[in-house]
Amino acid sequence: MSDTDNDKHEQRSVKKIDVFLTPCEIGDERLKNQTVIVVDVLRAATSIATALANGARYIIPVPSIDEATSLAAQLSRDSVLLCGEREGKIIEGFHIGNSPAEYTRERVRARHLIFGSTNGSPAVVKAAAARAVYMCGLVNLNAVIDAFLSRIDPFPLILLCAGKLSRFAIEDAVCAGMFIDRLRQRQIGALELNDAAVGSEILARKLGKNLESMLRHSDHGKYLIQIGAESDLPLCAADSTIDAAPVLREGQLVKHAGKGSEEKHGNGT
Numbered sequence: 001m002s003d004t005d006n007d008k009h010e011q012r013s014v015k016k017i018d019v020f021l022t023p024c025e026i027g028d029e030r031l032k033n034q035t036v037i038v039v040d041v042l043r044a045a046t047s048i049a050t051a052l053a054n055g056a057r058y059i060i061p062v063p064s065i066d067e068a069t070s071l072a073a074q075l076s077r078d079s080v081l082l083c084g085e086r087e088g089k090i091i092e093g094f095h096i097g098n099s100p101a102e103y104t105r106e107r108v109r110a111r112h113l114i115f116g117s118t119n120g121s122p123a124v125v126k127a128a129a130a131r132a133v134y135m136c137g138l139v140n141l142n143a144v145i146d147a148f149l150s151r152i153d154p155f156p157l158i159l160l161c162a163g164k165l166s167r168f169a170i171e172d173a174v175c176a177g178m179f180i181d182r183l184r185q186r187q188i189g190a191l192e193l194n195d196a197a198v199g200s201e202i203l204a205r206k207l208g209k210n211l212e213s214m215l216r217h218s219d220h221g222k223y224l225i226q227i228g229a230e231s232d233l234p235l236c237a238a239d240s241t242i243d244a245a246p247v248l249r250e251g252q253l254v255k256h257a258g259k260g261s262e263e264k265h266g267n268g269t
């Protein structure tokens with residue numbers, strides 16, 4: 001091996017993970033050539049994983065309500081369901097809100113979903129500049145780890161926390177930290193972390209033992225309790241109970257097809 005080959009090999013074997021605690025911290029250029037996992041525990045990732053596990057064909061994440069409604073008009077199919085929230089509540093004229101409990105098999109099987117939420121769906125749309133994009137909550141943590149590790153060349157990895165209105169959300173950081181911790185358990189070698197990744201792992205070790213309590217004490221968890229969505233918290237806290245890893249393919253979130261399937265979503269390099 002020449003010196004240059006050695007350098008390249010070393011660069012590749014460094015498993016770099018950066019956490020961004022809100023989407024506004026990162027620009028499109030920085031996303032290129034990265035695998036990005038968008039983390040939104042409360043509640044978009046939980047609802048989307050539930051919908052895919054219950055047989056939804058695909059979910060189109062949109063950045064705004066206007067885009068959701070105009071896309072629904074363009075698609076004009078009976079099978080389309082308009083889904084999403086503003087201030088945590090169902091949007092007038094939409095079929096489904098953002099409670100994971102609403103995404104039952106009866107409602108979503110074989111349907112095409114358009115999904116607009118305040119933080120989660122805009123974060124996925126932003127992440128589309130990356131070479132591969134997945135969506136993760138606590139409910140599908142192990143499924144997303146499996147999907148990520150099944151990629152031929154998964155690193156470098158960015159864990160992009162959706163946060164809350166451009167602010168830090170503790171539940172997303174805890175989930176990102178648990179993701180890193182579980183990667184370590186798979187003994188994949190040394191990891192190189194940025195400060196936010198180190199901090200997320202420390203938070204996960206401290207708060208990851210009682211996830212429902214962590215959610216109840218979070219800003220968004222308290223808000224959901226206040227608007228009557230308390231019953232969503234145990235659903236969102238149920239670690240790795242859903243075997244569905246949403247992956248972005250040509251603007252649509254679909255269920256990852258399993259080991260060995262390399263996903264390309266069309267916008268990446």
Ligand code: MLT
Binds near residue numbers: 040043085098117
């Ligand atoms: C979001 O994407 O902003 C959240 O899922 C908000 C919510 O809990 O409905």
